[in-house]
Amino acid sequence: xxxxxxxxxxxxxxxxxxxxxxxxxxxxxxxxxxxxxxxxxxxxxxxxxxxxxxxxxxxxxxxxxxxxxxxxxxxxxxxxxxxxxxxxxxxxxxxxxxxxxxxxxxxxxxxxxxxxxxxxxxxxxxxxxxxxxxxxxxxxxxxxxxxxxxxxxxxxxxxxxxxxxxxxxxxxxxxxxxxxxxxxxxxxxxxxxxxxxxxxxxxxxxxxxxxxxxxxxxxxxxxxxxxxxxxxxxxxxxxxxxxxxxxxxxxxxxxxxxxxxxxxxxxxxxxxxxxxxxxxxxxxxxxxxxxxxxxxxxxxxxxxxxxxxxxxxxxxxxxxxxxxxxxxxxxxxxxxxxxxxxxxxxxxxxxxxxxxxxxxxxxxxxxxxxxxxxxxxxxxxxxxxxxxxxxxxxxxxxxxxxxxxxxxxxxxxxxxxxxxxxxxxxxxxxxxxxxxxxxxxxxxxxxxxxxxxxxxxxxxxxxxxxxxxxxxxxxxxxxxxxxxxxxxxxxxxxxxxxxxxxxxxxxxxxxxxxxxxxxxxxxxxxxxxxxxxxxxxxxxxxxxxxxxxxxxxxxxxxxxxxxxxxxxxxxxxxxxxxxxxxxxxxxxxxxxxxxxxxxxxxxxxxxxxxxxxxxxxxxxxxxxxxxxxxxxxxxxxxxxxxxxxxxxxxxxxxxxxxxxxxxxxxxxxxxxxxxxxxxxxxxxxxxxxxxxxxxxxxxxxxxxxxxxxxxxxxxxxxxxxxxxxxxxxxxxxxxxxxxxxxxxxxxxxxxxxxxxxxxxxxxxxxxxxxxxxxxxxxxxxxxxxxxxxxxxxxxxxxxxxxxxxxxxxxxxxxxxxxxxxxxxxxxxxxxxxxxxxxxxxxxxxxxxxxxxxxxxxxxxxxxxxxxxxxxxxxxxxx
Numbered sequence: 001x002x003x004x005x006x007x008x009x010x011x012x013x014x015x016x017x018x019x020x021x022x023x024x025x026x027x028x029x030x031x032x033x034x035x036x037x038x039x040x041x042x043x044x045x046x047x048x049x050x051x052x053x054x055x056x057x058x059x060x061x062x063x064x065x066x067x068x069x070x071x072x073x074x075x076x077x078x079x080x081x082x083x084x085x086x087x088x089x090x091x092x093x094x095x096x097x098x099x100x101x102x103x104x105x106x107x108x109x110x111x112x113x114x115x116x117x118x119x120x121x122x123x124x125x126x127x128x129x130x131x132x133x134x135x136x137x138x139x140x141x142x143x144x145x146x147x148x149x150x151x152x153x154x155x156x157x158x159x160x161x162x163x164x165x166x167x168x169x170x171x172x173x174x175x176x177x178x179x180x181x182x183x184x185x186x187x188x189x190x191x192x193x194x195x196x197x198x199x200x201x202x203x204x205x206x207x208x209x210x211x212x213x214x215x216x217x218x219x220x221x222x223x224x225x226x227x228x229x230x231x232x233x234x235x236x237x238x239x240x241x242x243x244x245x246x247x248x249x250x251x252x253x254x255x256x257x258x259x260x261x262x263x264x265x266x267x268x269x270x271x272x273x274x275x276x277x278x279x280x281x282x283x284x285x286x287x288x289x290x291x292x293x294x295x296x297x298x299x300x301x302x303x304x305x306x307x308x309x310x311x312x313x314x315x316x317x318x319x320x321x322x323x324x325x326x327x328x329x330x331x332x333x334x335x336x337x338x339x340x341x342x343x344x345x346x347x348x349x350x351x352x353x354x355x356x357x358x359x360x361x362x363x364x365x366x367x368x369x370x371x372x373x374x375x376x377x378x379x380x381x382x383x384x385x386x387x388x389x390x391x392x393x394x395x396x397x398x399x400x401x402x403x404x405x406x407x408x409x410x411x412x413x414x415x416x417x418x419x420x421x422x423x424x425x426x427x428x429x430x431x432x433x434x435x436x437x438x439x440x441x442x443x444x445x446x447x448x449x450x451x452x453x454x455x456x457x458x459x460x461x462x463x464x465x466x467x468x469x470x471x472x473x474x475x476x477x478x479x480x481x482x483x484x485x486x487x488x489x490x491x492x493x494x495x496x497x498x499x500x501x502x503x504x505x506x507x508x509x510x511x512x513x514x515x516x517x518x519x520x521x522x523x524x525x526x527x528x529x530x531x532x533x534x535x536x537x538x539x540x541x542x543x544x545x546x547x548x549x550x551x552x553x554x555x556x557x558x559x560x561x562x563x564x565x566x567x568x569x570x571x572x573x574x575x576x577x578x579x580x581x582x583x584x585x586x587x588x589x590x591x592x593x594x595x596x597x598x599x600x601x602x603x604x605x606x607x608x609x610x611x612x613x614x615x616x617x618x619x620x621x622x623x624x625x626x627x628x629x630x631x632x633x634x635x636x637x638x639x640x641x642x643x644x645x646x647x648x649x650x651x652x653x654x655x656x657x658x659x660x661x662x663x664x665x666x667x668x669x670x671x672x673x674x675x676x677x678x679x680x681x682x683x684x685x686x687x688x689x690x691x692x693x694x695x696x697x698x699x700x701x702x703x704x705x706x707x708x709x710x711x712x713x714x715x716x717x718x719x720x721x722x723x724x725x726x727x728x729x730x731x732x733x734x735x736x737x738x739x740x741x742x743x744x745x746x747x748x749x750x751x752x753x754x755x756x757x758x759x760x761x762x763x764x765x766x767x768x769x770x771x772x773x774x775x776x777x778x779x780x781x782x783x784x785x786x787x788x789x790x791x792x793x794x795x796x797x798x799x800x801x802x803x804x805x806x807x808x809x810x811x812x813x814x815x816x817x818x819x820x821x822x823x824x825x826x827x828x829x830x831x832x833x834x835x836x837x838x839x840x841x842x843x844x845x846x847x848x849x850x851x852x853x854x855x856x857x858x859x860x861x862x863x864x865x866x867x868x869x870x871x872x873x874x875x876x877x878x
Contacts, residue, residue, distance in 0.1 A: 041061060072103050179368045267297065665700055775788070
């Protein structure tokens with residue numbers, strides 16, 4: 001080859017090799033780390049260290065990049081080498097604590113922690129920038145300093161003194177999340193994002209907050225993190241946890257496998273794989289994954305804590321509690337495990353140990369909001385009334401227990417007799433039922449924190465928590481159906497050892513509500529009909545995800561309804577015995593799709609037939625109604641004439657009929673409103689709950705026309721069909737009471753059975769039914785018991801009258817003396833002591849109440865010597 005050709009080939013390469021490389025930049029290396037380019041970040045740091053560039057950030061960044069890739073020994077060597085040059089660095093020592101643990105050097109981690117404390121005490125002036133304040137704050141926290149003090153003295157100080165650095169904001173938000181203070185964490189992250197919109201850690205914190213309290217935005221926030229850093233292992237783990245929650249176990253595994261490509265030794269990833277193995281009945285695989293998670297840091301309490309927490313979120317509280325106990329064996333001071341164990345034991349009904357653990361956790365960490373809230377609740381529970389028998393232990397507000405506590409116990413025993421026999425289950429007892437009039441108390445008992453809304457009740461297997469009717473008067477619900485629903489969960493959870501998918505458990509509970517009373521439970525409505533016909537239903541295996549991806553109350557309602565529809569389909573197609581067999585298979589650890597395939601049909605076949613069944617049910621709802629939605633604004637523009645013309649051509653259009661009825665009512669045109677409302681009811685008789693259902697509109701129209709008999713008839717129709725029809729029932733009672741009450745009062749004090757007019761007897765019978773129905777929705781309404789008492793007196797049903805009047809005494813009646821006198825008169829022959837007590841109470845309210853004085857003298861005349869002495873003692877006490 002000619003020399004010129006050789007030079008031409010070699011010289012460019014030689015010149016390129018000789019060309020000096022750019023000076024390594026800390027900013028560039030940090031940016032590479034933020035983007036998840038960990039190898040490039042490490043290479044940049046290596047070049048800087050080879051050039052002997054000054055700055056503790058170089059070994060710090062290099063070690064962090066190595067930690068992100070699971071190279072714990074290399075990271076530890078990097079930190080130790082860095083400390084040779086930067087012997088004063090507490091940030092390197094802070095990282096050394098982590099690398100020491102992950103390389104099996106627990107004693108070295110303790111030494112580094114002590115060195116940080118000594119350096120900070122000797123050279124306080126040196127460690128006042130944001131990075132050092134944060135490093136020092138975490139060390140102080142681990143050393144036992146109160147979390148609130150750490151937040152204020154270190155993390156908030158870093159925020160205020162160095163507002164252009166994100167580390168103080170990240171640390172403060174992280175600490176708030178660890179202590180269950182989601183609102184503070186959200187406030188910090190929201191403020192910081194304005195200054196640091198692209199900081200990966202802040203974006204990740206935002207996703208964590210969304211995962212806990214704003215799930216409808218979680219997917220978007222997590223995607224935002226991965227756009228900035230596609231290799232961000234904590235976010236991939238977060239996505240895996242979300243998929244586990246939605247029972248999408250294949251998706252969860254994909255996220256974890258992707259995370260392990262970045263860090264093959266990440267302990268949390270292996271812990272979550274252990275969870276997946278447990279949920280899929282693979283105990284050997286779970287043990288292998290747990291061992292892998294602990295392979296580098298053998299005493300890492302977070303591994304078992306994470307495993308247990310996820311199992312408990314799946315209602316596997318016994319396994320979850322066992323995992324928390326393992327975590328505490330590894331680190332007795334690990335507060336999160338202690339708090340989670342307290343909650344698990346409380347949900348298992350082991351109350352003595354659970355409350356003691358909550359107290360111990362709070363003594364150890366007074367900033368943790370879950371522990372604080374639990375202890376506050378414990379104090380309030382001491383003021384609750386407790387009623388029960390061999391099957392149930394019920395706790396509720398004393399005032400409510402006095403009014404309807406016995407009815408709660410009666411209902412629960414009825415549910416037990418029906419459902420335990422139906423499913424062949426003998427539940428562990430007593431079942432604990434706690435009913436809260438304060439929604440925040442319910443939320444703390446159920447979820448550990450106040451603020452959860454939209455829940456009527458929750459069952460953990462042997463413990464039921466429920467909101468009382470007082471807690472949701474704005475959105476009335478039938479508490480009979482709620483407790484029946486929750487007791488059905490007792491049966492299915494215990495039948496399967498808490499291994500039942502959410503859709504199956506919720507579906508059975510709603511289905512059993514409808515079996516107990518056709519008016520109870522979720523039913524087909526216009527919204528469900530439209531969604532099923534337009535979008536279909538998900539495959540059965542994906543029904544559980546509907547609960548977690550719900551963006552509105554309507555979405556949640558659809559999740560409950562379609563789950564119950566799936567259960568109804570399975571029972572109609574394959575029989576109740578097949579469902580019981582599936583429950584047994586779940587208890588034995590079979591995945592639900594395997595159990596369904598074994599007992600019923602292949603999943604694909606079930607999904608196809610279920611979709612057909614759902615469409616058939618949807619199409620059968622109000623089949624003659626026209627559900628299209630016209631442009632009502634345009635039709636109403638021309639004084640309504642256009643709407644009337646359009647209705648003539650589309651007489652069964654539901655939206656137009658409602659609009660036309662409302663228009664007629666606004667114009668005081670009762671006849672037209674009545675005509676359209678009656679047509680609405682004929683078309684959609686099932687609709688009792690929508691704001692402008694036909695019954696409500698027809699009641700308004702008949703009232704406008706002054707037709708009291710017609711109004712009462714439509715109110716009766718409405719009340720008969722509805723699940724929680726407070727409006728019609730209350731109006732019926734308000735109309736009936738003035739007719740019944742005078743006659744009922746005349747029966748009191750009359751020893752002869754009074755002659756009651758036939759029309760009042762008929763009205764009394766109906767009123768007794770209406771009062772009983774309204775008591776199922778709002779038993780704390782005085783009119784319920786006043787009406788029931790009046791009806792019972794006229795029907796000569798003394799036990800029912802006594803029950804109603806006794807309840808009324810606890811509801812601040814308008815005339816307490818009259819109520820106590822009536823009770824005394826009713827009880828004088830069956831319970832003379834109670835009669836005496838009530839007549840004295842009547843006289844205390846009205847000392848000149850002559851009838852009460854006569855009754856008291858009569859009771860004394862008829863009393864024996866012992867009764868007389870008791871009466872004198874009672875009078876003396878009063």
